[in-house]
Amino acid sequence: MATHKSAEKRHRQSEKRRARNHALKARLRTLVKKVTTALEKKDATAAKTELQTAARELDKAVAKGVLHRNNASRRLSRLTLRLNALGRA
Numbered sequence: 001m002a003t004h005k006s007a008e009k010r011h012r013q014s015e016k017r018r019a020r021n022h023a024l025k026a027r028l029r030t031l032v033k034k035v036t037t038a039l040e041k042k043d044a045t046a047a048k049t050e051l052q053t054a055a056r057e058l059d060k061a062v063a064k065g066v067l068h069r070n071n072a073s074r075r076l077s078r079l080t081l082r083l084n085a086l087g088r089a
Contacts, residue, residue, distance in 0.1 A: 024066045031057055032075060039082050047083050054079065 002008045031054040038047035058072040 021066050024061055024064070028054070028057055028061055028067070032079065035079050035083075039079075039086055042086060044083065044086050047086065051079055051083055 002011050031050070035047055035050040035054050038050050055076050058067065058076055061067040062069045062072045
């Protein structure tokens with residue numbers, strides 16, 4: 001455990017950030033799963049609205065430094081491809 005004042009403060013800050021990042025990532029997983037579920041049910045309209053919500057949250061996570069921009073972009077791209085394939089079928 002940290003013994004210097006500055007190290008103790010750094011530890012408190014890192015714990016807060018870790019908890020916030022964990023909560024955001026859990027929320028993202030839930031939102032992506034909602035899109036995936038809608039796609040599996042072949043419900044294009046629900047999938048589209050869920051995808052819009054997920055895309056917004058992914059962009060926010062990138063802005064906050066929780067996710068790398070390429071990671072968010074890849075997830076969004078894959079979901080969009082699946083949605084477009086559903087629309088064509």
